[in-house]
Amino acid sequence: MKLIKIVKRTAGHYTATTPTGTYAIDRIGRTWHLTGHRVALAFRTMRAAVAAAQTLRPTSPVGGMTRRLTKLITRTHAAAQTVSKALAYRARSGAIAALVEAGRLVRTGDILDRLGASDLKDGYQSHYGKHVVKAYRAATSAEPVKVWVQHRTTGKYVHVNVYSPFDMALYIGLATYKRTAHLARPAFYQAAYTEAA
Incomplete structure (x- = not known):
């Protein structure tokens, strides 16, 4: 899933528009914060914050479940259904x-x-x-x-x-x-x- 658009608002403040919605990427001190749609995550670099925004699932009910977490939950449910x-x-x-x-x-x-x-x-x-x-x-x-x-x-x-x-x-x-x-x-x-x- 590709990031659609990043817009610089001011120094250290960006807006990221993705299929899941629009998120703010802000630098606070030495960390970068990705916020929006019930998401509040902190990263060391802006690149990490952008990568996280790219992995957000478009159909997530809370707007913030990553694809990796979704796959893990799916595999866990499948394993639980096959246990004796x-x-x-x-x-x-x-x-x-x-x-x-x-x-x-x-x-x-x-x-x-x-x-x-x-x-x-x-x-x-x-x-x-x-x-x-x-x-x-x-x-x-x-x-x-x-x-x-x-x-x-x-x-x-x-x-x-x-x-x-x-x-x-x-x-x-x-x-x-x-x-x-x-x-x-x-x-x-x-x-x-x-x-x-």
Whole structure:
């Protein structure tokens, strides 16, 4: 894209007319300033200010996005659209997912696995989770941390609560839900604590 016209107004003050509009190029102290159409940029030389004016995009909603920045945004969007679903949800979960993978945070399903109750139906596991979150809210007056995980049977990504392996809400939930009450015994607690440590 070529600069259409530069007009000298006074010493150190120019007007640059480009396809994006008209800009002022002014020398202030030792720097040259390109201003106009919501653009305010400073450069060491007038040549740099003119080069910047040449790269302004004519269709920019703010009148000041350079072609280089436009290309970078386009490439970033294209890359984001092609990323795998697993990686996208992993990125959404961030550091929380790393803590879950390291075993420093656990899901209610992880506790049931440790206690040998992984064959419990999904609906029953979900109700156990509701008992756990109820106990957690009662104890802390706060919401638990959440992480995105793939559902074990449907394959869909769901947002689930995670807890410290030593959080008593996990074990209170076992005792208060009738389908898991038989797991709420000292032997089961000991097994879960030993595996978590």
